[in-house]
Amino acid sequence: MLELKDVSFRVPEDSKEEEKGILEHVSFTLEDNKFVAITGPNGGGKSTLAKIIAGIEKPTEGRIFFDGEDITDWSITERARHGISYAFQQPVRFKGVTVFDLINLAAGKDISLSGACQYLSEVGLCAKDYINREVNSSLSGGEMKRIEIATVMARGTRLSVFDEPEAGIDLWSFQNLIHVFENMHKQQSGSILIISHQERILNTADEILVIADGKLVRRGSKDEVLPALLSAAETDTGCSIWQKGVQN
Numbered sequence: 157m158l159e160l161k162d163v164s165f166r167v168p169e170d171s172k173e174e175e176k177g178i179l180e181h182v183s184f185t186l187e188d189n190k191f192v193a194i195t196g197p198n199g200g201g202k203s204t205l206a207k208i209i210a211g212i213e214k215p216t217e218g219r220i221f222f223d224g225e226d227i228t229d230w231s232i233t234e235r236a237r238h239g240i241s242y243a244f245q246q247p248v249r250f251k252g253v254t255v256f257d258l259i260n261l262a263a264g265k266d267i268s269l270s271g272a273c274q275y276l277s278e279v280g281l282c283a284k285d286y287i288n289r290e291v292n293s294s295l296s297g298g299e300m301k302r303i304e305i306a307t308v309m310a311r312g313t314r315l316s317v318f319d320e321p322e323a324g325i326d327l328w329s330f331q332n333l334i335h336v337f338e339n340m341h342k343q344q345s346g347s348i349l350i351i352s353h354q355e356r357i358l359n360t361a362d363e364i365l366v367i368a369d370g371k372l373v374r375r376g377s378k379d380e381v382l383p384a385l386l387s388a389a390e391t392d393t394g395c396s397i398w399q400k401g402v403q404n
């Protein structure tokens with residue numbers, strides 16, 4: 157379904173003529189109906205990779221294919237139209253738009269109030285308290301995250317990319333969030349690519365990719381990757397755990 161071929165993303169270094177490599181020669185394929193988690197140290201390049209897949213950033217090198225078609229030069233809108241959804245690490249707010257409008261817009265067709273409320277309930281929000289609220293700064297970060305996850309569910313696209321959906325979500329809601337992703341996966345309504353630092357989310361994945369220092373340093377099933385990450389995390393600190401415990 158999705159294929160990244162030798163993708164790099166470089167930016168000019170401040171006050172230098174050299175370039176800084178944020179992502180370096182990343183290649184992988186993502187099959188239909190798979191749940192893939194991307195993890196790795198802070199600043200490793202995970203969000204940049206997600207943005208490149210969604211079309212928010214353009215790779216400086218390499219190509220991206222979706223169903224065999226080269227989508228590297230496609231805009232976010234074109235990618236969304238062809239079935240790629242993206243949930244931001246820090247969701248965008250829309251003044252003057254209600255939560256209902258946003259879910260309705262995401263669904264791409266007129267849905268009933270109860271249909272929209274169902275999505276909110278699934279992400280642990282009391283629908284009647286939120287459905288008519290404006291998507292503005294009065295909503296907390298955790299509420300925004302959950303509303304955004306509800307909109308991605310309403311879109312029901314072939315590939316849903318979530319950037320740290322757990323960020324800012326309280327512990328109780330986090331348990332429910334795990335079920336949301338488990339259910340999405342069970343329903344096999346598309347592929348899920350999720351950036352996460354949470355063991356429980358990584359545990360739900362069919363496959364884990366580890367991105368460190370801009371490179372794909374490890375890829376495998378959770379049984380292959382997770383034990384190495386966890387044991388390294390117990391005995392080590394800092395960036396080296398990602399390199400040491402996870403090398404092929």
Ligand SMILES: Nc1ncnc2c1ncn2[C@@H]1O[C@H](COP(=O)(O)OP(=O)(O)OP(=O)(O)O)[C@@H](O)[C@H]1O
Pocket residue numbers: 167178196197198199200201202203204205
């Ligand atoms: N456009 C840009 N210009 C300069 N530096 C950038 C740019 N985009 C990303 N970076 C840098 O690239 C590195 C990777 O950022 P990215 O947000 O992809 O990391 P991450 O793995 O998602 O981190 P985290 O786990 O903290 O969310 C960071 O050091 C970031 O500051």
